[in-house]
Amino acid sequence: MTLLLSEPQVEALLDMKEVVPALEEAFRRESAGEAVNSPRTRSRAPGAVINAMHASLPYLGRSGLKCYLSSAKGTRFVFLLFDSKDSELLAVMGADVLGRFRTGGASGVATKHMHPSRNPTLAVLGSGRQALTQVIAIQTAVGLTRAKVWSPNPGHREAFAGKLSGLGIDAEAALTASGAMRGVQVASTITSAAVPFVEETAVEDLSHINVCGGNNPEHSEITAGAVGTFETIAVDDLPQAKTEYGDLIQAEAAGTFYWGKAVELKEIISGRVKPKGKTMFKSGGAALEDVAVASVVYDKAVKLGGFPEASLGFPTF
Structure with a gap:
């Protein structure tokens, strides 16, 4: 039987x-050769793009596939x-909220291992x-009592700062992106910006900074x-980064970055690479993250019981 889990249930x-x-365990296992990640693929048609990403985690006995379609009507x-x-x-499950948790969670893991101060x-x-989920993950991974918030919309940033206050975080809204980062040790960018707004100064x-907003080679949040x-730059998946991560692709074109400088996050978590100096994690979302988080959801659903199931009648060959 196959579990069917809606977005609210997930x-x-x-x-x-x-x-x-x-x-953390998924990246550690990947470094040991006990997990296999494949870069995202896309098929583009007029008015729509379908994306697919898959990975296998043999240590869990699980494999998984996430697919999502974006059109003028939104993304599913x-x-x-x-x-x-x-x-x-x-299981078949909604994967929007799952994606938010895995993206935020990856930033939490990266912050823990690349910026060890609590x-x-x-x-x-x-x-x-x-x-x-960026904030909750970093709070979970390293502790967090103070935050500064910026977004282009004043009402949105004020409302978000208020939401963080409800999590026990002393949060304030900043008038500018540079103002938000002044006097701050760690930052996370999570916007839909096509033009970079994080300047060198x-x-x-x-x-440390987590750059998480895009996986489009023509978009970036941070200038070259x-x-x-940044002395140490980590990515979640290097082959995927070379084709999708505009922040790094554009920096390479400008001569401020070269791919030999990039390391995969798994190597830092395993201890094979020690972060040095100012650190940056460029996140675009890796399929092994989705499989790991979906497994957490599935195991809890099975333990609790009471979720809808279906027999899909697949033949075995």
Whole structure:
């Protein structure tokens, strides 16, 4: 039988305290050759783009596929979780909230391993649907009591600062992106910006930044000059980064970055690479993260019981 989990059900089952260690373990296992990630693929048609990403985590006995279609009507996400041993389709679940948790969770893991000091002050650049899980994940991973918030819309940033106050975080809205990062140790950018807005002078006080807003080679949040100020630059998946991550692709074109400088986050988590100087994590979302988080959701759903199931009648060959 296959579990069928809606977006609200997935959201109710997710807990960042479980997501962060699950992602940490997935990257550690990948470094040991015990997990396999494949870069995202896209098919473009007039008015629509369908995206697919898949990975296998043999240590869990799980494989999975996330696909999502974007059109003028919006984006719809779905995730398929398989048992790798007997080919059973374990679950079909909504994957929008799942994606927010895995993206935020990856920033939490990166911050923990690339900026080891606890309770930093955080600058959050962006106040949209993915911003809250960035904060919750970093709070979970390293502790957080103070944050500064910026987004282009004054009402949105004020409202988001108020939401963070409800999490026990002393949060204030900043008038500018550079103002949000002034006197701050850690930042996360999570916007839909196509044109970079994080300037070189704005990152002078930072020790670490998570750049999470895009996976389009023509878009970037951080200028090439700012990228060049970071000594250690990690990505979630290097082959994917070379084709999608505009922040780094554009910095390479400008001569402030070269791909030999980039390391994969798994190598830092495993201890094979030690971060040096100012650090940056460029996140575009990796399929192994989705499989790890979907497994957390599935295991909890099975334990609790009471969720809808269906027999899809797949033949076995």
